[in-house]
Amino acid sequence: MPYDLHLKDPLTEQRLFRNRMLVALVGVAVLLGVLVARFYNLQVVNYNSYATQSDQNRIQVRPVPPTRGLIYDRNGTLLADNRPSYTLAVVRERVKDMDATLEFLGRLVQLDDSDVEKFRRRLQHRRPFEPVPLRFRLSEEEIARVSVNEFRLPGVSVEAELVRYYPLGDLFAHSVGYVGRINDRELQRFTAEDVRRYRGTESIGKVGLERSYEDMLLGEVGYENVETNARGRVLRVLERHNPKPGADLTLSLDAQLQKTASDALGDRRGAVVAIDVKTGGVLAFVSKPSFDPNLFVTGISFNDYRALSDSLDVPLFNRALQGQYPPGSTLKPMMGLGGLAEGVITPESTVNDPGFFMLPNDTRRYRDWKRWGHGKHVDLNQAITESCDVYFYDMASRWNIDAMHDIATRFGLGAKTGIDLPAERPGLFPSREWKRGARGLPWFPGDSLNAVLGQGFVLATPLQLAVMTATMANRGTHYKPQVVKAINGVELPPQVLHHVEAKPANWDAIFKGMESVINRGTGRKVGEGLDFQVAGKSGTAQVVGIAQGERYDSEALKERHRDHALFVAFAPADNPQIAVSVLVENGEHGGSVAGPVAREVFLDWMSRKHSETAQGKVKKEGAERG
Structure with missing residues (x-):
């Protein structure tokens, strides 16, 4: 059976190859076109967008x-x-x-x-x-x-x-x-x-x-x-x-003076504020107990914060700036100056002090701290020296509360001082309008008797008392207290807020009384061993009321219900440089408890100032000889 033979057809194979090649080339060309178009889209049309995305992934x-x-x-x-x-x-x-x-x-x-x-x-x-x-x-x-x-x-x-x-x-x-x-x-x-x-x-x-x-x-x-x-x-x-x-x-704060004030206050609750009389700069600003601020920097732990916030001593509370306390007898020199300026009293005016004072047609007795009184002829100097309450009761009974309010506000009470620290509280010095608005009652004569002694409605911060004392030391020049002295080396100028006008003789009478407080009055412990004269006034502020006819019994009261101790002073008396206010919570006795704290502050500051002055004189003499 013969085989069916197939011979190669070169022409047909060549034509088939050519067709396949054309199809392949067209396919490759189409794919290359798509690729080029895609590259064009990425590299040209959307270059900025994709470059930005790339940078965001990398940069x-x-x-x-x-x-x-x-x-x-x-x-x-x-x-x-x-x-x-x-x-x-x-x-x-x-x-x-x-x-x-x-x-x-x-x-x-x-x-x-x-x-x-x-x-x-x-x-x-x-x-x-x-x-x-x-x-x-x-x-x-x-x-x-x-x-x-x-x-x-x-x-x-x-x-x-x-x-x-x-x-x-x-x-x-x-x-x-x-x-x-x-x-x-x-x-x-x-x-x-x-x-x-x-x-x-x-x-x-x-x-x-x-x-x-x-x-x-x-x-x-x-x-x-x-x-x-x-x-x-x-x-x-x-x-x-x-x-x-x-x-x-x-x-303006001084670290050494701050430590001196803190150490002098010890473990007691209280505050110390010292002010440069010539500029209003705050030299010391202590509130105790205190706390470690480093605990808060990166987030305080729950246990640490709870220990601080739950403490009965409230260490987070800034007593110097926010603590509002009855200022007590520390206001007497200022009130005495106001009485002199208004003609209510003279330096020679005297009162009989049997140990109490009574308003006309009133059976209530306003007691003196000294139950048997200070004598029959108490003048202004003795009233300040011995802190005679009856003298100031008598003055307040013949004085206008509006005038009392005016002199107090001019010395910085009842309003924020404007210090460059946040959260300051204003304290309170009452007026007729305040009482009618806050209590819905008129002003009574007995309210004036409480106000003149820094009791009743009156409240002040330790900072305000320091400003009041510095204004007194300046004979009326009221500086705004400032903690920051310079910013990037550029000093901030002192700011005078206003001036309290009074006759030189009136200032002299008040200064004489405040010096007598240190020399022979309630502040004798402050002046012991000092080679400069201090002028000051002690104060005691009630924490709880005492019923009419009863005596203050420290032993019968809980420690936190006992009186606060206060002391204000400036030094040297003949050329004031530093004013200090001290509050010791429940310290009871201003002269013997708060006064020694002020003494340590004065001693530290004045000893260093004396040393700086002596060194300056030596350098000057050496330069002159050279």
Whole structure:
């Protein structure tokens, strides 16, 4: 059977190959066209968009927080510093499983529930790819654990930052204050500009000068463009705009005098305020008990805060600025000056003091602190020296409350002093209008008798009493109290608010009485051993009322129900330089308890001033001989 033979047809195969080649070339050309079109779309049409996305994956804009301004005392002692600290931070966009990451980190470092809760709140208020702090102040061991496990923790980093530190601890807690982490309430009050200014910063001034000078201390935030790898680690800095550091503050406060006043007050509750008579600068500002402000800087623990807030001694309460106490007899020199100016009394006016005073047509007896009285012919000098209540009762009964209110307000009572510290309370010096508005009652003659002795409705802060005493020492020049002396080395000028007018003879009469308080009156312990003259006045303020006819019995009262002890003074009496007010809660005796505290302040300040003056004279004489 013959085979069916097929011979090659070169022409047919060539035609078939050519057709296939054409189809392949067309296909390749179409694919190349699509590819070129795609490349054109990516590289030309959408270049800017994709370049930006690429840069966002590779380059991040990070805020550079400014260095917070430093705070010094008048002699250059550092009161508020910035120290390096290491913070555990997380970039949310780099973390695939946040819960698992937090759980793993909890095995490497100590994380409280509060740390995690605060971290989750911070996540809601941050920019994309911005590191969010999880734990502050890592130890070296914790840093090492995180570094060893770095490959397991994409998006997690340990970052160095400067945090606030207060070298002297509790000594300036109520004046310098402290910073703390920005909370939700503060964030809600932030404007768009605030959000920009605090970018990269976790802290804000909470109390004291840290709060009132926040805008100056903060500085201006900077920015830097950094290149990162796929894990978010910074490879290099491409561009940087440096931040502007905050302003440095120099205070009128003196660290040594502050410690002297604090030590003199001891463990007792109270306050001490010292003011430079010539400028109004605050030299010492003590409130005790106090607290360590460093506890608040990176977030205080629940146990620490509870211990402070639940304490019966309320260490967080600023007694010098916010404590409103009856000023007692410390007002008598000021009231005596007002009585002289109004012609109600003269330096020679006398009263008979049998131990009590009675208003006309009134059976009530307003008792003197001395039950048997101060004698039949008590004049102004004796009334101030021995703190005779009856003399001032008699003066108040013949005086107008409106005039009393006027002289008190001109010396700074019943209103905020304007000091450059936040949260000051105004105290109270009552008037007819105040009582009718607050109590719905008219003003009674007995109210005037209470007011002239700094009792009844009258309330004052230790700061106000120091301002009153400094105004007295200045013979009427009323300076605004100022804690900050200079900003970035530029001194702030003293501010005179007004002048209290009085005849020189009237000032002399009051000064003479205040000097007698120290020489032979209730403040004798203050002047012992001093080589300069002090002028002062003691005071005792009731905490609980005593029924008519009953005597004050210290032993029968609880310690916190006993009278407060107060003392105000200035020195030297012939050329005043420093005015001091002292309050000792439940100290009972102004002259013997509060007075010695003022004495230590005077002794420290005047001894150093005398030494500086002597050194200055030696240098001057040496320069002249040279």
